[in-house]
Amino acid sequence: MKALSLCNLRKTYSNGFEALKGIDLQVEVGDFFALLGPNGAGKSTAIGIISSLVTASSGSVSVFGHDLKTERDLAKSCIGLVPQEVNFNQFDTVKSIVLNQAGYYGLPRKLALQRVEYCLKQMDLWDKRDTISRRLSGGMKRRVMIARAMVHAPKLLILDEPTAGVDIEIRRSMWQLMQEVNAQGTTIILTTHYLEEAESLCRNIAIIDEGRIVEHSDMASLLARLHIEHFILDLAQPLTTAPAIDGCQIELVSDKVLNVAIPKEIGLNHLFSQLTDHNIQVMSLKNKTNRLEQLFMDLVTSK
């Protein structure tokens, strides 16, 4: 059984736009899964169909073995959704938003109150429970939606860009929280445009582009496909020309900065021993771009 299984999912919007052109996707139970793709790729459309907000034109969705058409309620109970855009009643208090959602999922009042307290505390919102949600900051609103999505302890948590517009401190604590929730057995599907976030959190990945899956594999083997790594070196002394080192491509960016492309099989020791031979002293080194970012660009621009 898969946590989520999409089979030949298609969606044509009423204006005739074909947002999904036959998507197949499997997410294992317990996975931390990244669903990536450029703006307008169809991520939110796919998520909308999975969470019953958008009607599919054709294809099937199954959540923990429950078909969304034939066992709708069972499938729905398994899912918690954090939508991309704020969609709660802005005139309600934080607590009542989460408590009402618990009611819609059929949680008895006593249990609902316990869950609401637990989720709001986890999201660091307990102090804000009586605040009218309109008065919250953007990051807080997002956390309200996470608390709301977790209130019925779903087996599958789907987060559509939960960290967009959230400050780095809160983002870190959200990563930690998502990892904890995942470690406790909840399957997580995450959409994000911060690729380093996906790289560090997720085990498996799918990339959608223009309504099609262009990549569906595990993170490790995807990253392993990257043969050449790019580094930026800061030098102690200025140079006038880039040194020639066999196997590597080196470019002088400014007088004290080098851009190095190095194939994996060569290794950094070779690079540094050669640099030492040229009497070049390296002060610091960093990855030019995030590795996943590089792959992502290759995949979605290679058409």
Next chain:
Amino acid sequence: MNVSIAFKTIVTKEIYRFIRIWPQTLLPPAITTTLYFLIFGKLIGDRIGTINGASYMDYIVPGIILMSVISHSYANVVSSFYSTKFQRNIEELLVAPVPNWVILSGYISGGIIRGLLVGMVVALISLLFADFAVHNLAIALTTAVLTATLFSLAGFINAILAESFDDISIIPNFVLTPLSYLGGVFYSVDMLPPIWQTISMGNPILYMVNAFRYGLIGVSDIDIQLTFMITAGFIVTLTLFSLYLLHKGIGIKN
């Protein structure tokens, strides 16, 4: 899945909503109807005398009560459901395992409760002006509940089909208010020329106002049984249509 919890959640939320904004929902009908009673009932009514054996004040009280039930049950559902749709928090219901009939009955119950509550407020105010013994409480209550149900459903459909805030004020202004005024609230249809009497028979509000008036003061232009049948027929039709709209996701799903 325990749908009664979801139902209770929706109804409680709806009640809180109109109570929280009571200066917009409960106070205005109290003021308007006091003015109706003062101006039409007292000042003008004293010069009119009686209609079908009832004083003019007694004659208009039932219609004014029912008119507030109509406009408030309608207003409650149309504005609440439309803003739920507009702010997209309808999605909270759509993602959860809440059957469509529970969504519908939850919102309709909210409308009925608001309509009846406002009706009660107006009825209490009318005690200051009118003086009659209730003729048949069961008929009055049944009519009020059926009327509130019918107009809550109509408000729900209006909210689903509306695409802007303008769309939710068109029906109340251009359909409900005229039909209420022409529904024999302030006069007996017998007083109209024959052609207008016939046309009036196509106005469903006329039936309800008369049934309610019969329940309160025992005077009616119309057969009560026929009223119940017509109202029930409308309720069934509108319920089925609402469920169809929800099933198709019209206005709420892409």
